[in-house]
Ligand SMILES: [Fe+2]
């Protein structure tokens with residue numbers, strides 16, 4: 201056994217020398233050298249076959265490279281929207297009740313659009329009509345921001361649950377599902393608009409600032425962050441409502457063209473029925489999603505952040521949580537939640 205091991209140790213040293221010089225210098229016999237040589241040859245063959253076998257092996261059925269267009273995997277398939285609920289969604293505003301609410305409300309200027317002047321008002325029109333591509337730039341940028349809060353809040357609550365060895369009261373899934381839903385909005389719009397270098401740079405910078413701000417903000421005051429997101433979502437409802445109005449006025453002819461096709465990813469994600477796959481239908485669906493985020497976040501902002509249950513868990517609600525939240529612009533009051541969902 202010891203002899204065999206010595207032969208193995210000699211293998212690297214004999215490689216590259218002629219058999220004559222080896223026979224002169226090697227302390228082993230010719231038989232031993234032959235054994236070592238054979239072993240080295242076998243190793244070499246193994247190495248060779250390993251490197252060439254993978255690309256030359258047919259019949260494994262494995263792709264040789266990553267497909268350019270990966271298939272869409274729906275982690276959280278959308279529950280779909282009721283036509284009645286979709287049309288009932290309206291821009292609405294929850295009146296601030298505390299100083300913290302007023303600060304959160306004041307911060308929503310970051311994403312809001314300037315309001316249309318009222319009829320008879322002396323105010324000049326503060327914004328120009330936008331083309332389809334300008335709307336898409338706005339949607340893409342806003343959706344890259346919108347996907348952040350749910351992921352931060354869900355991630356921090358996940359860490360909190362692990363750290364404190366406690367259940368999370370059912371909040372994490374709803375928050376992560378929200379960020380997934382926002383990402384699906386983004387992926388849908390990206391099928392219609394390809395960002396350039398400037399946009400990518402802006403998204404990169406905004407993520408760096410907003411993610412870290414949300415992270416610190418959520419550690420300091422999660423209820424303030426939910427209130428802020430509630431107001432931001434309110435602005436998102438307003439933005440999509442404005443876009444729908446522009447379509448109705450015929451100012452976005454590419455999107456109202458009967459031949460315009462919305463991306464397949466949208467049809468699959470929202471499970472959009474045949475005959476209901478226009479751009480207007482898509483914006484109505486997305487607006488309803490934003491309305492549900494608004495209701496969820498205002499509700500979560502009303503609750504005790506460590507003790508209260510998330511009322512939007514499916515088994516607690518008598519309707520889909522997205523429907524329930526969409527029709528509650530100011531969210532559910534805490535008393536309502538405790539009375540209805542902790543029985
Ligand atoms: Fe969104």
Ligand SMILES: [Fe+2]
Nearest residue numbers: 346433490493
């Ligand atoms: Fe949203």
